[in-house]
Amino acid sequence: MPARTKGDVGARIAYYRSVMRPKMTQQQLAEAACVSLGTVRKIERGERGVSDSTLEAIADALGVDPTHLRANRVPTHTRVHESLPALSAAIATYDLPDDGPVRPVHELRTSVTEAARWRLGAQYTRIVHKLPDLLTDLARAYHTALAGQRPELAGLLVMAYRSADAVAYKFGARDLSARMIELMRWAVPEADDPLLAASVAYVRTETFFAAHAHTSGLRALEQALDAAPAAGTAQEIAAKGALHMRAAVIAGRARDASAAVTHLNEASALAARVPEDVYYGTAFGPDSVKVHEVSVAVSLGDDHVGRALDVAGGWKPPGGLPAERRSAFYIELARAQLWSGLADDAFESLKVARRIAPQHTREHPWVREDAATLRRLKRADSETLTNFAEWCAAT
Template sequence: MSTTTVDPAPGANLATLRKEHGWTQRKLARTAGISESLLSKIEVGDRTLTPEVATSVATPMGLTMDEVLGKATVERHDEAPLSALRSAIRDYDLPDGRTVEEGAVTEGLRAADSRRRKVDVATLKRTLPGLLRDATVHAHTRNTPEAWMVLADVYSSVYWLAARHRWMDMAELAVTRQRWAVGQKPNPLGMAVAARDRAGTYLNFGDIERGLTLVDRAIADAQSNLSGQDRDIAVAILNLRGMTLAGRLKDKREAKREAQRHIDSAHNACIGMHEDISVHGLTIGPQNTFTHELATCVDLGKPHDALSLTDNLSRALQGLPPTRIAPTYINTARAQLDTGDRDGALENLCKAWEVAPQMARIHPMGREVFRVVSSLHRRSNAKLMKLSKMSGIEV
């Protein structure tokens, strides 16, 4: 099990930050453009702190969305691998004099992709520093589009690890290095993947409009420079990011319009894909598009629409990796909580923990939904107590 913890849950973290910055609930609510009643309910655990509201309250206090949601902290014996990873990132253009076999690098990348898909965060933290150094040597030595793409894919995994923990300094640096690596040799598909990850940093910071601008520019580039399946893959992954960004726009009329545009485009790009495929560590296809559409409906404040997308969630998710299954159970729990189905929300939170406990432990909305579910339940039960022990959040 990962030793990473997040304490406290987002809503409770907001209350702490507000007091530390000397803001009253009335002043923060008024400045953020939300009701004081909503802010009070969020802080005491009667309502979830959504990413959209987190952005609204973060800006007046000079914070980012992810700072309000709360960074994942790391136990002392996990600090060394992260220090080694930061060192490897700094040495992006300083390959050492070792000889690295191509097979070792490609096998290391396959293993990293597998750990990422399974959400084996603990092992990924330990192995990424060495893999990044090996891939750096390999890229500089071979100097081929394929070798530079391998290095870019390793940086993509670094970004994924950092973004999941909300270590945004590392995430930003990783996407910068990723774009640098893929730009060493012409690679339009690699540039699309890098743009997708870069747009993710805008999502994490709550800078939605600029993130959407970046996505639309990258889609235009992909349509101009790619053809066939590569173009479909690039357009699909960029539209998945686009719909997630659009769902968090403050203007809900614009959000619905923009989200639907990206949803339709993603579905069109997946028309020729009969099943989901894995490309550069990402899952592409109709099933993953469904999971993003469900999450976007929840962000848009349309929980009933989210729940109506399928009458059998387990079947809809069958075959997808845990990295996609667990967040979908969490988003379904969010929708159920919004519709008053507390028992259903708790049931799906349990499924998320069963599928990917390391992700559920660091997922801000998973922890936040559990905080609210446990607050609203009239009495404790076995499921609540079990999740309380696993999450570290008291009932």
């Protein structure tokens, strides 16, 4: 159902686009929201309605809550949470899917690739709307497939679970996220792909982050590194490099500076051997390692925070990096700046993160904590800070 069919929604979109600093063009809005320029133009002119998913994508690109644009005033985070039970229902029948039509493998492959692209672009509302049906379709195809088709379908299930897990984890549904990860671990042996297994080990680290079991998480990653194939091909190099990046961060959370530096150095050496790209669903390369260098410094805290500022002083993540990763860089940088007494710089970094990936930024707990701290530090300051804090539900 359209959220609104005529010009009032379009007028609101045009208004928020015009008051952004710097002002956003219709072309820039279209690119950020992943819709066509013609669609933006028609919506703003009131010539066409706008679906809820498109409106949410536009709101995210503008860095405003969709309630500011729509008439029914239901916030995006509420809509996502309301959709999570559908994901839960889809995975509850992973081994006993309902009877129904079986989609061709090439169609399923295309849908899984699209969902992965949404995950990397932090388009979580699109994932939560599409993945329940896709997961059901994949389970049905897997359980009715001939033996020769099962490995590919198992691999597609793993990738689809990963996209669904991104929503569950980012929106705080940690039990659902853990179930998704266990299903990845269930499906990956059937895929018979050690590089896919390495990517599952990378994702599994979320459960250790959530439980604050950092030392155990580091041990699990080191076991995955031992099991990973030798770093020969670009895909193999990236698989080991991504595990080292992840190990560096969780070692930082465990306050094990020696292990963090060792894994970061290993990741950097491997990154020098491959171009920056997305390998098995994970971005890896020299730029990704730079982002993780900032993350490790913030994780270690104390005297290490200055390293995050040093890295950011001479480098910024290029536009070719996935939006989720770029926004993470600025979220981590904002925390380092805030800890260093650079409140204004921290707020600027948070605003950059929001422009890059609004949904990821709004749901990040550090953003809420830091926005609340900034608001306390600058009580008499700008309406912009107040609006930002209200947007991300900072308290």
